Amino acid sequence: MPKVAQAHLDARRRQIVEAAGRCFARNGFHRTSMQDVFAESGLSAGAVYRYFAGKDELIADIAAGAVGQVRASVRALLDSGRDLSPADTLARLIDDLGAFRDPDGTGRLMIHAWGESLGDPALREVIAALNREMLDELAEVADGFVGAGHLPADADRRAVAHTLLSLMQGYVVQFHVTGDLTPERYLVGLRDLLG
Amino acid sequence: MPKVAQAHLDARRRQIVEAAGRCFARNGFHRTSMQDVFAESGLSAGAVYRYFAGKDELIADIAAGAVGQVRASVRALLDSGRDLSPADTLARLIDDLGAFRDPDGTGRLMIHAWGESLGDPALREVIAALNREMLDELAEVADGFVGAGHLPADADRRAVAHTLLSLMQGYVVQFHVTGDLTPERYLVGLRDLLG
DNA sequence: GCCAAAAAGAAGAACGCTCGTTTTATTATT
């Protein structure tokens, strides 16, 4: 029974995901056809359907992946960037988000993923879970603010986490929808307002 | 030549826009078919196409309308709620946003509109323009903060406006995607972080 | 170690279905 190397299968799958991700980021999930994905990936219909049961599976995979990537940068902050001030923490987070600024990239996918999740309960639960994990970790970050005296001892860590997440999400929207908004300029406003 | 009253025409158009808005808010622009719109509005294909050239026009109208509604609440703030503290200003804005929380409503439409604008340059320009107008007005609000001594005199008003807009946009995303987030709870975090 | 046989992978044409839209027929209004 012949079988191709697992590494090859993984590479093919990644090839498909990346190509579809570029298409989806540019035009949204429903404005890109499967034929667009075939063309972008350089593969045929048969090949793609060997790795994914259908378009919905591809969408779910990529939408969750995009939000997951943002979550990863929050986790990285927690691993290495503790005891920063609120402003410096946000500087770090927004700077990481800067990596998602390209037009084929994660930032735009995330916006599409939000919309898609509104009409797809299963996907919504996946994305909501990722967001809750982010909130958990951002609450830990907020706890660090309290510990370092940046926030009052009775501050609501989880509520502060919502605020931090908003500032990340809002940056993505304003950069991609409203137009060019550099991390530097955005941080100026944050520092002014956070004092 | 019989002609129906203009008021009747306007009412019909509004009927279509509202029905389509409910569909779009629930399932997104491309997951709702025109037939869904016909059913929701209680009208036939012929009737709808008498008022709109096609689905794209309907989408553009409704997407711009959703963002425009948020803009209107910012303008209302400027007209009546000057010289509030940053925290109270946000309380007012988020409270207004609370009106967009229902599942058929503006909040969800706005998220879909962002996604749609990414792949549609014309719509993107319309939405970007609305956002810029909001930023202009929020910059005036920020100027009020400086005047009242809440912010340093050299604060960058426009940059602060971006932050305020983020806090509004992030609330919408977190309420509709992550799950129930009351304005009250959200404001706790804002007050903690803004000091 | 090599060669046939078998099994899996990939390609691309083809299919059926749904969608947006148009066209035709009917109803209502002046």
Add this chain to the structure above:
DNA sequence: AATAATAAAACGAGCGTTCTTCTTTTTGGC
């Protein structure tokens, strides 16, 4: 009666998906 407004059937295009064919890779007997 004449004409606008509406209803509803019908159409053509484009979609996601499947099916058939061909190629590539692996296996087992010699």
